[in-house]
Every structure is written in structure tokens, then in C-alpha cells.
Amino acid sequence: MASQQQLDAIKGAKVLMVGAGGIGCELLKTLALSGFQDIHIIDMDTIEVSNLNRQFLFRQSHVGQSKAKVARDAVLKFRPHINITAHHDNIKSSDFDVDFFKKFDVVLNGLDNLDARRHVNRIRLAAGVPLVESGTTGFLGQVAVHVKDRTECYECYPKPAPKSYPVCTITSTPSKFVHCIVWAKDLLFAKLFGDKNQENDLNVRSSDGASSSEHTDDIFELRNDEDIDCYGRRIYDHVFGYNIELALSNDETWKNRTRPKPIYSSDVLSNNQQNGNLDKSCSSSDVALVSTMATLGLKNPQEVWNLAENSKVLLEALKLFFMKRQKEIGSLTFDKDDQLAVEFVTAAANIRAASFGIPLHSLFEAKGIAGNIVHAVATTNAVVAGLIVIEAIKLLNKDLENVRMTFCNEHPKRKMLLMPVEPFEPNKTCFVCSKTPLTLEVNAPHTKFRDFIEKVVRAKLGMNLPTVMKGHFLLYEDGNDLDEDERQKYEANLEKVLSKLPSPVIGGTSIVVEDLNQTLSCEINIKQREEFDEEKEPEGMVLIGWLQAPTDTENKASVQNGESTSGAGTDQVMPLEIAEDEEAEVNAVSKKRNFSEISNSSVSHPLTGNDKTSKNKEVILEDEGDDLIVLDHLNSEMAKKKRLV
Amino acid sequence: MDGEELTEQETALYDRQIRVWGADAQRRLSKAHVLIGGMKGTIAEVCKNIVLAGVGSVTLVDDSPVTEESLNANFLIPSDETLYEGRSIAEVCCDSLKDFNPMVHVSAEKGDLSSLSTEILEKFDVVIVSGCSLSTKKAINGKCRKLSKRIAFYSVDCRDSCGEIFVDLQDHSCTKKQVNETVECRLQYPSFEEAIAVPWKILPKRISKLYFATRVIERFEETETRTSGETSLADLPNVLKLRKELCEAQCISESQIPDSLLERLLLGKLEFPPVCAIIGGILGQEVIKAISCKGEPIKNFFYFDAADGKGLIEDISNPNSAS
Numbered sequence: 001m002a003s004q005q006q007l008d009a010i011k012g013a014k015v016l017m018v019g020a021g022g023i024g025c026e027l028l029k030t031l032a033l034s035g036f037q038d039i040h041i042i043d044m045d046t047i048e049v050s051n052l053n054r055q056f057l058f059r060q061s062h063v064g065q066s067k068a069k070v071a072r073d074a075v076l077k078f079r080p081h082i083n084i085t086a087h088h089d090n091i092k093s094s095d096f097d098v099d100f101f102k103k104f105d106v107v108l109n110g111l112d113n114l115d116a117r118r119h120v121n122r123i124r125l126a127a128g129v130p131l132v133e134s135g136t137t138g139f140l141g142q143v144a145v146h147v148k149d150r151t152e153c154y155e156c157y158p159k160p161a162p163k164s165y166p167v168c169t170i171t172s173t174p175s176k177f178v179h180c181i182v183w184a185k186d187l188l189f190a191k192l193f194g195d196k197n198q199e200n201d202l203n204v205r206s207s208d209g210a211s212s213s214e215h216t217d218d219i220f221e222l223r224n225d226e227d228i229d230c231y232g233r234r235i236y237d238h239v240f241g242y243n244i245e246l247a248l249s250n251d252e253t254w255k256n257r258t259r260p261k262p263i264y265s266s267d268v269l270s271n272n273q274q275n276g277n278l279d280k281s282c283s284s285s286d287v288a289l290v291s292t293m294a295t296l297g298l299k300n301p302q303e304v305w306n307l308a309e310n311s312k313v314l315l316e317a318l319k320l321f322f323m324k325r326q327k328e329i330g331s332l333t334f335d336k337d338d339q340l341a342v343e344f345v346t347a348a349a350n351i352r353a354a355s356f357g358i359p360l361h362s363l364f365e366a367k368g369i370a371g372n373i374v375h376a377v378a379t380t381n382a383v384v385a386g387l388i389v390i391e392a393i394k395l396l397n398k399d400l401e402n403v404r405m406t407f408c409n410e411h412p413k414r415k416m417l418l419m420p421v422e423p424f425e426p427n428k429t430c431f432v433c434s435k436t437p438l439t440l441e442v443n444a445p446h447t448k449f450r451d452f453i454e455k456v457v458r459a460k461l462g463m464n465l466p467t468v469m470k471g472h473f474l475l476y477e478d479g480n481d482l483d484e485d486e487r488q489k490y491e492a493n494l495e496k497v498l499s500k501l502p503s504p505v506i507g508g509t510s511i512v513v514e515d516l517n518q519t520l521s522c523e524i525n526i527k528q529r530e531e532f533d534e535e536k537e538p539e540g541m542v543l544i545g546w547l548q549a550p551t552d553t554e555n556k557a558s559v560q561n562g563e564s565t566s567g568a569g570t571d572q573v574m575p576l577e578i579a580e581d582e583e584a585e586v587n588a589v590s591k592k593r594n595f596s597e598i599s600n601s602s603v604s605h606p607l608t609g610n611d612k613t614s615k616n617k618e619v620i621l622e623d624e625g626d627d628l629i630v631l632d633h634l635n636s637e638m639a640k641k642k643r644l645v
Numbered sequence: 646m647d648g649e650e651l652t653e654q655e656t657a658l659y660d661r662q663i664r665v666w667g668a669d670a671q672r673r674l675s676k677a678h679v680l681i682g683g684m685k686g687t688i689a690e691v692c693k694n695i696v697l698a699g700v701g702s703v704t705l706v707d708d709s710p711v712t713e714e715s716l717n718a719n720f721l722i723p724s725d726e727t728l729y730e731g732r733s734i735a736e737v738c739c740d741s742l743k744d745f746n747p748m749v750h751v752s753a754e755k756g757d758l759s760s761l762s763t764e765i766l767e768k769f770d771v772v773i774v775s776g777c778s779l780s781t782k783k784a785i786n787g788k789c790r791k792l793s794k795r796i797a798f799y800s801v802d803c804r805d806s807c808g809e810i811f812v813d814l815q816d817h818s819c820t821k822k823q824v825n826e827t828v829e830c831r832l833q834y835p836s837f838e839e840a841i842a843v844p845w846k847i848l849p850k851r852i853s854k855l856y857f858a859t860r861v862i863e864r865f866e867e868t869e870t871r872t873s874g875e876t877s878l879a880d881l882p883n884v885l886k887l888r889k890e891l892c893e894a895q896c897i898s899e900s901q902i903p904d905s906l907l908e909r910l911l912l913g914k915l916e917f918p919p920v921c922a923i924i925g926g927i928l929g930q931e932v933i934k935a936i937s938c939k940g941e942p943i944k945n946f947f948y949f950d951a952a953d954g955k956g957l958i959e960d961i962s963n964p965n966s967a968s
Binding site: 026029030032033034049050052053054056059060075077078079080138139299300301302364368373374375376377378379380381382383385386387389390393404406408410411412415416417418419420 | 650653656657658659660661662663664665666668686690693694697698699716717718720721722723724744745746747806917918919920921922923925926927929930933940941943947949951953954955956957958959
């Protein structure tokens with residue numbers, strides 16, 4: 001049991017917990033049992049059925065309620081006399097500013113996304129409060145301690161970017177099932193049911209320019225008096241038949257590839273075939289329960305449907321959207337918890353896969369890939385929560401010599417399932433904790449200010465409410481308190497190229513980017529560069545001065561977003577996704593995409609070595625009696641991190 | 646695997662974990678029956694983990710009443726004292742545990758662990774005990790082994806900020822992932838009695854000191870007929886005497902079992918909740934591995950000490966008797 005000194009520190013401590021999910025439930029329980037008396041917990045989420053297998057403070061009857069509040073009430077049942085304050089709110093809300101953070105002795109993260117982790121990291125740095133960060137994926141877990149000026153901060157080393165795919169792979173030459181999923185979700189689903197104003201690469205323009213976008217756009221609209229069944233078949237034949245024929249006309253593309261097979265609805269389904277029994281579903285007035293599996297009598301989500309079944313599901317799903325969920329059309333975005341959307345995307349991806357000779361997948365598997373569902377079990381979360389509390393107690397006792405980063409391994413390494421490692425020292429070039437200026441290589445006369453804001457300031461620097469200044473000249477500001485003229489002025493700036501801004505941003509100049517909410521300010525020196533490699537540098541901008549994450553386009557050793565979702569396949573994904581139930585996006589790289597979406601997405605922690613990857617090796621330091629292990633990092637630059645002595 | 650498919654309800658509830666261990670493993674879990682004895686904090690964690698995972702049934706055995714001490718690390722005991730009146734700790738915990746997963750049958754059985762008959766044990770696939778004496782541990786493990794049916798046996802204890810898990814899966818076959826292929830593996834386990842009879846001097850030098858220290862304390866409690874954990878610092882002189890005898894008999898240096906570690910263990914009547922969570926998490930995972938026959942299980946001891954933060958597997962079996 002803890003010593004008296006430890007117990008006093010625990011009793012007097014004020015703790016901030018961010019996240020009441022998989023790790024959060026376990027953590028709140030363990031904190032309460034360990035004697036903590038004053039705990040604040042923040043979570044904006046509500047409870048879902050798929051949480052119940054591990055978020056043990058929640059019950060079926062709580063579905064839809066605030067995680068933070070239900071977790072609080074559940075813990076008070078066995079520890080009624082402690083103070084737990086629940087905030088059902090976004091951690092990024094301005095209420096949780098530096099002054100709020102300063103009230104706490106330690107911050108404990110049980111989060112599921114990079115964006116929120118970065119946000120917390122910045123505010124707690126400004127507030128001078130130590131942080132214990134954590135994450136789990138399946139049997140893998142990790143706990144890290146971050147103390148200002150003493151250990152690395154969460155952002156000292158950039159996290160690998162989310163897995164992304166070249167546009168043409170998605171639109172024309174898919175070779176894996178995940179490519180078909182991205183096409184079905186980000187292109188077809190978005191085109192038919194999403195925001196019509198969003199740019200969409202669904203209709204590949206063939207090299208001879210046979211289809212103009214004006215013409216093809218109409219194709220996806222339901223025509224006046226058009227029968228919904230006819231509409232469905234028309235869309236089907238267009239995307240799986242006509243578009244494939246069009247693509248086939250470009251011989252160059254298929255020189256070294258297997259030619260896809262166009263599929264028309266009449267090939268698969270007889271013309272007058274009755275699709276499902278809609279009347280069965282009509283009895284259900286609950287929109288959330290509308291499902292083609294129900295109307296078509298398909299029971300097992302783990303079964304792989306054949307081409308005819310997929311075709312029926314697709315047409316039925318389309319019809320159900322128009323008949324039952326008409327109001328949502330035009331504003332839908334894919335959601336892994338939306339059964340009908342998952343059915344539609346599964347079927348569309350499978351038909352496309354059939355056309356390209358790619359093996360078909362079950363709805364269960366497709367859902368995992370499309371929703372980028374991270375595997376999660378209760379036991380790893382329980383272990384990680386225990387480790388967080390042990391580190392938190394060390395921090396409260398100012399026992400900084402003994403804080404450790406710990407890895408939970410699926411397979412023992414040197415007999416260890418739980419492996420402690422000394423924390424790393426801060427990265428002197430970190431723009432967050434060391435305030436080091438960055439350099440941006442950019443083609444200033446050709447780059448829109450909007451691209452700079454979206455791709456660099458929001459996506460790379462993780463700022464939510466940025467202000468951009470050149471000297472005293474304000475070029476951009478985001479926030480709710482702007483008046484209309486200001487808003488218009490900044491909107492106009494966004495459309496300009498960097499060199500044409502009211503105060504030109506060109507090579508040799510320097511700008512300051514700030515997020516007052518995060519109390520983070522960053523100086524960026526601009527360097528003019530004309531040429532960029534389209535494959536390696538698709539953004540046309542390169543940020544240097546801060547160590548870059550390993551690029552993740554085709555690196556098999558790195559994160560395999562969505563590609564290892566079946567069975568117990570987590571162990572080959574060793575660069576640990578520090579995410580519990582993270583709903584990262586599988587994004588097509590498109591210059592037109594909404595980048596705030598990408599900044600929200602996948603994270604993987606670079607601090608893990610994989611014993612199966614030759615790139616990583618363990619450096620083992622045998623100290624007398626007590627050995628510690630330092631892991632080399634994914635790329636050589638990461639290996640520059642040093643042990644704290 | 647044969648057998649009925651998972652229901653829609655099961656698929657929805659277990660979605661995230663089926664993605665980890667597969668639908669076959671989930672089906673096997675739902676048919677497994679687990680007996681658990683000794684309702685301390687670590688056991689509460691184990692119970693939570695396997696009930697959430699979706700085993701078929703969990704049967705709790707512990708007739709002792711709820712005390713101030715039992716509240717320390719056991720979150721299954723509600724604060725309302727009127728609920729304890731005339732009831733055993735197993736019954737109180739059973740009520741809380743039932744809520745965690747309506748698909749799992751949770752019950753409390755009257756009785757004493759040391760007198761469990763083989764007829765009762767035979768109904769189970771997994772037996773987990775905590776806080777019992779050396780002789781009870783040996784006896785239950787021995788009874789499990791006598792049955793023609795293969796029963797997975799675990800014992801688990803936390804003292805201070807240290808924890809120990811013992812695993813006996815007898816003759817266990819499983820599949821494990823290796824790089825990109827799944828391979829079969831087969832493991833032979835010694836019983837608890839056989840394991841602790843392995844001469845200390847033939848064990849690897851860097852073996853966890855907790856292994857020896859726990860054996861000394863366990864032996865001390867047995868000779869003094871104390872219940873597990875009923876020790877204090879006043880026992881140190883006698884424990885040090887016992888250490889000397891054991892080390893001399895086993896031909897190892899006394900420095901393998903530091904005084905400071907023995908002191909911690911003697912004082913550690915109360916479990917340290919973070920360690921309960923860690924040990925209970927590891928053991929929960931082991932039970933799931935054993936039932937599903939997926940993943941290489943621990944052979945055959947696991948140690949965690951919050952003082953150094955390491956979670957270590959130790960294989961303590963006689964190389965001569967292993968097949």
C-alpha cells in the first residue's frame with residue numbers, strides 16, 4: 001500500500017481527467033479506490049452500445065447519456081464521499097483555458113484523438129501542470145509522463161500522418177479493398193447523400209475529356225418523376241458500368257494492370273426482380289433502425305455477400321435513403337454507427353472490388369475499415385489505468401527521478417509484458433515546448449492563403465482558432481467574436497495567393513501564427529521554392545525545422561489504418577496507435593479535401609519499436625541489478641532522443 | 646468452429662473485442678464456466694474483466710462478511726451498509742457484477758474453498774483462487790488435475806504494491822500469431838506443488854526476487870497457521886529466521902531475498918488498487934487466452950512490482966520432469 005507521504009499527496013491532490021471512455025472509466029475507478037478526493041472529468045461524448053463491452057461504468061439503460069456524468073454517478077456508488085466534477089463538454093471549449101488548468105496538480109489523458117491530445121498538451125504546458133498521456137489498441141498499450149522542461153512534450157516528435165492514398169488509386173486504379181472503401185465512402189456516398197457543393201472526384205475525367213463536369217453532375221440527381229428503382233439502376237450502371245468502360249478506353253493505364261470488368265445491374269439482377277420487402281421496414285418509424293439487412297433478410301454481418309446480394313443491398317439502401325431519410329440527403333456524412341450508411345458503403349465497395357478482381361469482404365470487416373475502428377478490450381485499459389495512477393502518484397510526490405514511460409506488450413520482450421522505459425528529454429527544436437521557429441518552403445506566388453491555413457496551420461500545427469500576423473499586420477483571424485467586415489476581409493485574403501496578400505508573404509519574410517486559446521505562438525520563416533514532388537510532397541509546401549514524422553504512404557511497417565481489422569491481427573501494427581476507439585478517417589488525398597477533417601484523424605505514437613521490423617533495434621542498458629530499456633525509434637532522426645540522466 | 650453463430654445482440658455488444666480476438670474466440674468464451682474464490686480487490690478486477698468479455702458464467706465463492714478492509718480495493722461493494730446485513734461478500738459482489746453484462750450468468754455459492762469437491766469443480770472450465778493458504782492452493786490445484794476434464798487453474802495475490810499470478814493449464818494447445826502466419830503451439834505446465842518444489846539453485850540467476858520472497862511469506866503463514874495476509878512487521882524476526890533456513894536448504898544466498906522486500910510484503914495486508922487493476926487486467930487477459938486457445942499464455946508465474954514498474958513472466962518448472 002502507499003506510504004503515508006503518498007497518501008497525503010493523494011488526498012490533497014486536485015486531478016483533471018480528460019476522457020471518460022475506455023481508459024477513462026478504468027482510470028476514474030482506480031483513482032477513487034486509491035484515495036483521490038477531488039477529480040474533474042471532461043468528456044463531450046455520449047454512451048453507445050459498442051462501448052459497453054469495456055466501459056464498465058455504463059449500462060444499456062445509459063445509452064445516449066453523458067459519459068462524464070454517468071461515470072461520476074457510478075463511481076460515487078462505491079466511493080460516495082469524494083468530489084467528482086463531471087463536465088459534459090468539449091475539452092477545446094474556451095472554458096478550459098490556462099487558468100482552469102492551473103487549478104490542477106496533474107492532468108491525466110484518456111483520449112481518442114490526436115487533435116485533443118495536442119490541445120491538452122499545449123494548455124498544460126502553458127499552465128505548468130504535468131501530464132500523464134495514455135493510449136491502447138487491442139493488447140497494446142502505452143503510458144507516458146510529460147513534465148515541462150524535463151521530459152519530452154507530447155508533440156516533441158510529430159506523429160505519422162493518417163494513411164492516405166493517391167487520388168488516382170482511388171478513382172481509377174484500386175488494388176486493395178481499402179481503396180474501394182475510400183471510393184465508396186468519400187466519393188460515391190458523399191456525392192449521392194452529402195453536401196452537393198463539396199468538390200468530388202467521383203467522375204474521373206478521362207484523358208480525352210469526354211465528360212464535362214456540368215454534364216455528369218446531373219447524372220447523380222434524381223430527375224423529376226423518375227421512379228426510385230430506375231434512378232438506382234441508372235446510378236449503378238453509371239458508376240460500375242459506364243465509368244469503368246470510360247476508364248478502360250485509356251489504354252495507357254492498363255498496360256501493366258489487370259483490366260477491370262464493367263458491371264451493369266442487368267448483368268447481376270433480372271430486370272423486374274423485386275428488391276426486398278419494403279413493407280416490412282415501413283412499419284418501423286425509427287429512422288435509426290432502417291436497414292437493408294432487415295428488409296432483405298440478411299442476418300450475419302460476418303458473412304461475405306456475393307455480387308448479387310451486394311447489388312441488392314446497394315439498390316435497397318439507396319431507395320431507403322430516399323424513402324425514409326429524404327430530409328437528411330444533402331447533409332449526410334459517413335458515420336460508422338449509421339447502419340444504412342455502412343450497408344451502402346459495404347455493398348458499393350464490394351461491387352467495385354468485384355469489378356477490379358479484388359476479394360469481397362463482410363459488412364463487419366468493411367465497417368471496421370470504413371470507420372477505422374480501433375480494436376479495444378477492457379483488460380488493456382485496466383492495466384493502462386493502473387499504470388497511469390502509479391505515475392500520477394510519483395508526480396504528486398515530486399519523485400521525478402522515478403517516473404517512467406511504460407509499454408504493454410502483446411508478446412513478452414525479455415520476459416516483460418509490462419516494460420518501463422526512462423522518459424526522453426525535450427526536443428530542443430520542438431515548436432511547442434521549445435518555441436523554435438519553423439521554416440516553410442512554399443511557392444508563394446502560386447499558393448493560396450487558404451491552403452496555407454488549412455494544410456499547415458490547422459493540419460500540421462494543430463491550431464483550432466488561429467491568428468496569422470506579419471509584423472503588426474493581421475492577415476487572418478478565426479473566432480466567434482469577429483464582426484462582419486473583418487470576417488469578409490479575412491475571407492477575401494483566403495482566396496489570394498501568399499505573394500498577393502495585403503502584406504505580401506514571400507521568400508525571406510517571416511510570419512507569426514498564434515492560437516490564443518492554446519496560448520501557443522509560432523514564428524514561420526518563408527522560403528521560396530518552385531518545384532515540389534507530387535507524390536512525396538502533395539501539399540506543395542514543406543515545413544522544416546521540426547523533426548518530420550515518417551511518411552506513411554506506402555510504408556508497410558508503419559500504421560496500417562484499416563488494413564488489419566480482421567481477427568487478432570493487431571500484432572503486426574506495432575507503431576502503437578495511441579488511441580482508444582479512435583474514429584480516424586481513411587482519407588483520399590485530394591487537394592480539394594476538407595483538411596480540418598484530416599487533422600482530426602489518426603495518430604500513432606512514434607515511440608515504439610517493433611521487434612519484427614529490422615528498422616528498429618533495442619538498445620539495452622544493463623545497470624547493476626536494475627535494467628532499463630531504451631528503444632530506438634522508427635526513423636533515425638527519432639533515435640536522436642536521449643535518455644534523461 | 647462448430648456451434649451456433651453469435652446473436653445480433655452479441656455482435657453489437659462485443660464488436661470492438663471481436664475485432665481483436667475473432668468470432669470463434671467469442672463463441673468459446675460464451676460457453677466457458679468460471680469458478681472464483683476469495684473476493685479481494687484483485688479478484689474484483691478479474692471478475693469485471695471476464696464478465697465484460699462475455700464468459701458463459703461466473704460463480705463466486707467467499708462466505709466471509711464484508712469488512713472495512715474488504716472495501717479497500719473492491720469496487721463491487723456498494724457503500725450502502727444495509728446491503729451487507731447477513732450476507733457474504735460473494736453475494737454482495739454478485740449483485741454488482743450481474744449488472745455489468747446481462748448476457749453472463751453470475752451467481753454466489755455457499756461453501757469453503759478448501760472443501761470444494763471434485764464433483765463441483767468438474768462443472769467448471771476455469772478455477773481462480775485468491776487469498777488462500779499454501780495447502781488450500783495445492784489441494785484445489787491437485788483436485789483440478791485429477792479430473793479427466795482439463796481445467797485451467799490460477800492463483801493470484803497482491804500484497805503492498807506487488808502482485809503474483811500462478812498459472813496451471815496442464816497440457817495446453819493454442820494458436821499464436823507469428824509475423825504473418827498463425828502457428829500451433831503446445832505447452833506443458835507443472836502443478837503448483839511441482840513448481841514450488843523446483844530446487845531454487847537450478848533457477849536462472851536473474852529470476853524475480855518476488856518469487857523467493859513470496860515463497861518465504863507463504864511458508865511462514867502456513868507454519869504459523871495464519872490466514873493469508875495476516876502478518877505484521879512484528880513477524881519480521883521469525884520471517885528472517887525462516888529465510889535463513891530456506892536459503893541454506895536451497896543453497897542460495899540470502900541476498901536474493903532482501904529484508905526490505907520481506908518488510909513490504911509483511912505490511913501489505915491491504916492491496917494497492919492500481920496494482921489490483923494491473924494484475925487483474927493481466928489475469929483477465931490470460932483467462933481469455935486460455936479459453937479461446939488464442940495467443941501464447943503465461944507460463945507459469947507473472948510478477949508486477951510498482952517499485953520498478955516491470956511486469957515479468959517467470960517460467961518455473963523442472964527441466965527434467967517437463968515432457
